[in-house]
Amino acid sequence: MNVNLQVSIGNLTLKNPVTVASGTFGYGEEYSEYFDISELGAVTVKSLTLQPRLGNIPPRIVETPAGMLNAIGLQNVGIENYLKYKLPFLRKQNCTIIANIYGTSIEEYVKLAEYLEKEGGADAIEMNLSCPNVHDARNKFKCPLIAQSPEWVEKYTSAVRSSVKLPLIVKLSPNITDITEPALSAERGGADGISIINTLLGMSINTHTRRPKLKNVVGGLSGPAIRPVALKMVWDVSRTVKIPVIGMGGICTTSDALEFIIAGARVVAVGSYLFRDPLAPIRIIQGLRDYCISNHLDDINNLVGSITVD
Amino acid sequence: MNVNLQVSIGNLTLKNPVTVASGTFGYGEEYSEYFDISELGAVTVKSLTLQPRLGNIPPRIVETPAGMLNAIGLQNVGIENYLKYKLPFLRKQNCTIIANIYGTSIEEYVKLAEYLEKEGGADAIEMNLSCPNVHDARNKFKCPLIAQSPEWVEKYTSAVRSSVKLPLIVKLSPNITDITEPALSAERGGADGISIINTLLGMSINTHTRRPKLKNVVGGLSGPAIRPVALKMVWDVSRTVKIPVIGMGGICTTSDALEFIIAGARVVAVGSYLFRDPLAPIRIIQGLRDYCISNHLDDINNLVGSITVD
Amino acid sequence: MNKLHECLITLHNPVAPNHYRMVLQSKDIAGHSSPGQFLMLEISAGYYPFLRRPMSIERIFSDGVSILYKVCGEGTKILSTLSVGEKINVQGPLGNSFPIPKEYQQYLIIAGGIGVAPFPALVEKILNVRGVAPEIILAGKDYTHLLCEKDFRQMGCKTHLVTEDGSAGDMGLATDILKKLNITGPTIVYTCGPLPMIKNVHKICIERKWLCYASLEAEMACGEGVCLGCVVPAKIEVENEMMARVCKEGPIFDTQVILWEKIGE
């Protein structure tokens, strides 16, 4: 049986619905030693900023039950180094590229997006409006993420939207009362897709020193622990907006990916679980194909949002 | 060394800072076969409503990585049966009782609280403003929990506050952008303590039937998986309000309890982990004492909020 | 009585593809168990899996009990890797047990697949207290799914085999045999297995005015009646509709009290 695994975000077609979560795949080089990364629906790269960033002071990660906290703080090579040193490799491999960007103002997002478009640095842009690790944990208190303000999400999205033609994805935060509000804002702002979820805020304390285990105090929780939360948000958002949802949060196996697709995700991303099994995305692509065959589905798009709720 | 484990919520003194989470301990009878339940700082009972409730249609629980989803839907015997059949047992055991109540309106909460006070049915009242399982999952969408509205939290709290003298605890939801807002509202409304966290909204799908595993579609996530999220919220709230915080969310071991206390919880509650180890609260009480001794602390209150953040 | 036990595994054998028998050493559990009760097993020391797993007591010995289980998910898979000599934390015995009312001279057991698990202990008990060997219908997908046949024959039970593919005994379902059986007079039926089977057995029993006790399954978190996760709609006390806890009011129910129409699927 011939199964169509192609899915679209805006006018971009992915050869299959499996990508990787930003920040868990670097710029593709390392895991290209493990498998042919062009087999991915897309490679989503680590968040890029205008200038290179050193990130937060370590320790930056803590293991937690069925998950992990990270407080990397957007360490990255910066947009110029990306274009010069990382992009050529990805292009040579023939990857579809989703470039994740992070700015500290609307102007920075616009600059990053324009730069990427001009230099052919991406096939789609993902705006990270939801990184929990770039503010000081104590100030963060009254300094919300852009993704926590539906109003700002719309402003940021439409500014970038009006400056580039590339398909535009907005990445939202689960640290919110109602995720559908910023999702609707992103859609109104002209986004072609919505990525959910970024990490949940969390912390962990060393009971001997009575200090936070993370130097940055607070970090972002990811991994299978958060999967039920992510799935619920994917279901909520995909029933609410018309644009495709890129679902992520604890996806490890084909079955996990199927849950997200059935809940309404058009694309799924493997994140933290890559650290356990770098081959997980490849296994999932094959597993999705197998599922379609044994369920007599000739197009994976027919599975998207196929949940029955009585 | 003599260690003081006594802590206070309003004018109620608990003999130690360990209680159980509402809904995970029934009304105390069952686990009293496992240990002397009067050794607990307090017994917190399953949410009580004015009328008995049948709860949701099963399946009601699903296991998840390092946690579980539940959609019990507040099945309970109702306040009258509680007073008649459950309370006498708890009183005979000499337990300190925190009665958790749930109403569908301010009036119901007031009635429940007044009834409890009049009949001596509790030593403190915990208002559950955050049960994720009592609305239809699909309507829930635009029908937020009281705990998601700081304004309503204040109204509900002050109404109950002005009708009873019993120490009053307000239980909040983690499904919110900034947990400190309803916490401040509860404090303003006259609460003597804040319980955090109730469960995170989540879901799980059977990929064979493409239906939700829970009949109620959505459920509440609990267990070690959510511990980092709960701890962060306890830290946030306890720095913000002056009243005591009752911390819960994935507490299994003494070390977990210590994390919450160091983060700022005056009392800790063991919830889902009771299902694994009914003796966990007793182990924790002993473990806290041991920790104090080996750290030369003669009063556990000195440990509360003792986190160092540089 | 202490309900938490660190039990030594004294036997652990495959009995069919994907099926195992495990013997757990504990005088305490053995001394307090009745047929139909179950145990909650802690599968691993960590949080994977997080919850205990419910398993019926298959047989009660002087110094321990056995369980019979099928590997069907992560928990039972890990369970199957444990070795004789290792210890496992066991909670129980839990739940109610099979009533054996005197007024019935005939006892019929209908077991579907792994649903056979609680019956060896029940047969022993009926033999002991009533002096008769129940008749048994053992049903399964194929011949590999018919367990304990030898045990039942050794205990003197008339045993009918039936498989869906005809690879052992008759071809068909348990209820096909039940309909054909030439039993008259007050009979008590005990059944355990897939829910559709139980439902159909129940219907036939109603027609014949037989008493029917079923061992039900439900997702369980606590096994002790506190979480209210495992309920089934039932009319137990004086026509009062309730959500009965499979772990407390059950797992054994008179099938007449179950509100079958309110059970989905």
Added chain:
Amino acid sequence: MNKLHECLITLHNPVAPNHYRMVLQSKDIAGHSSPGQFLMLEISAGYYPFLRRPMSIERIFSDGVSILYKVCGEGTKILSTLSVGEKINVQGPLGNSFPIPKEYQQYLIIAGGIGVAPFPALVEKILNVRGVAPEIILAGKDYTHLLCEKDFRQMGCKTHLVTEDGSAGDMGLATDILKKLNITGPTIVYTCGPLPMIKNVHKICIERKWLCYASLEAEMACGEGVCLGCVVPAKIEVENEMMARVCKEGPIFDTQVILWEKIGE
């Protein structure tokens, strides 16, 4: 080269209280490993623990490698329960390896506690390529924490023992011995162990103008350079301050490139 391997455990022995040696069969790993590199071990099939555990390669054989580890948390505890004959998923070899520059005639190894793990392989290599046996300072809390002493002596190394409680060798710290050693001329020091020890060894080396390579540890998620979790502040390329990944740029660092003043505690 494939970096993911299902390795047979061919040996697993306690070597001291809470310390174990495990031999992992894999020609592929053995054929590609250099002293100083490490492996990421999948501790269990489930999510407990979720992350792999980094372990240095202790020795490289023709058909496998050994690791030497200390039980200090949940992961290593579970690891210690695995039996010979079981398989374990191993990722590696990962990271860089110890440089053995020709210009130095003297090689000195300073190992604190379980920090000894990467050195048996290094000694073998130095013997092979330079024909000399490094001198070794083995430091530990007490005599039970001095590992591999026999191995080093068998390989012909002059070995100094030092324990904090004096229960074996001198009483004191590794650096006490280092200060007393009568070594002159261009020397290269390799060290691994607690961070304060490494820092002090580094300081002494600076004073003596010796080259010092340390094997560093950091919490790791991926072991492959993608998560940026394991970084250490360093000045690697042309005075350019960076966050160097212990798993990629390391785990072996010339201690002069580490920005010690920016490392907490």
